[in-house]
Amino acid sequence: MSNTQAELSETKIELSVSQVAEELATHRALHDGLTGLPNRALLEDRLEQAVAEARRHGWTLAVMFIDLDNFKRINDSYGHLVGDKVLRMVAERLKAALRAVDTVSRQGGDEFVCVMQEVKAQNDVAHIATKILDVVSARCDIEAATITVRPSIGIALYPQDGATPTLLLKRADAAMYRAKQMKTGYVFFHELAA
Numbered sequence: 001m002s003n004t005q006a007e008l009s010e011t012k013i014e015l016s017v018s019q020v021a022e023e024l025a026t027h028r029a030l031h032d033g034l035t036g037l038p039n040r041a042l043l044e045d046r047l048e049q050a051v052a053e054a055r056r057h058g059w060t061l062a063v064m065f066i067d068l069d070n071f072k073r074i075n076d077s078y079g080h081l082v083g084d085k086v087l088r089m090v091a092e093r094l095k096a097a098l099r100a101v102d103t104v105s106r107q108g109g110d111e112f113v114c115v116m117q118e119v120k121a122q123n124d125v126a127h128i129a130t131k132i133l134d135v136v137s138a139r140c141d142i143e144a145a146t147i148t149v150r151p152s153i154g155i156a157l158y159p160q161d162g163a164t165p166t167l168l169l170k171r172a173d174a175a176m177y178r179a180k181q182m183k184t185g186y187v188f189f190h191e192l193a194a
Helices: 003-030 040-057 071-078 080-097 122-137 165-182
Strands: 060-069 103-108 111-119 140-142 145-147 150-158 186-188
Touching: 003 040, 040 060, 040 103, 040 111, 040 165, 060 071, 060 122, 060 165, 071 080, 071 145, 080 103, 080 111, 080 122, 080 140, 080 145, 111 122, 122 150, 122 186, 150 165, 165 186
Parallel strands: 150 186
Antiparallel strands: 060 111, 060 150, 103 111, 140 145
16 A cells, blocks of 8 residues: 555544544534433424424424423432433433424423424324323333332423414423423413413
């Protein structure tokens, strides 16, 4: 092999390593380090795109804000390592409950957001919320402990509950707090005024 060929080969390897490092850095910047789910920044981008698509095509869009009830007690009783395992398990269960086109994001702590695109009817969203309640509430067997978590879910629908990503997130969050207070599992934002 000539010097030129060796130099080209070495340059290709360096470029490949550099590209992998750049892709890894981008992934880390846009994904939660614990669960691997999209983080707040990536969720905002995806929600912006989803609202634009929904507006363009006349679709309904659902935003679910999910908080795990009394999660602090798990960390206090079993430690943060077990709490982290529960969060990873919840993340996997949320992904399994939704379609591949939907987005599941961890906002931090024990808060998650799901964006469901191209929703046909409110009943479909209610069905998925019930499914999420069931799968997330299933027991977690971790390190000889059986732990259960119960989510509270607030739901905002585009366009009836808001026309912007910020407003949809804010209203889904408000509905989640109401679901937590009422211990109903989930609440639609438009039900708050009723």
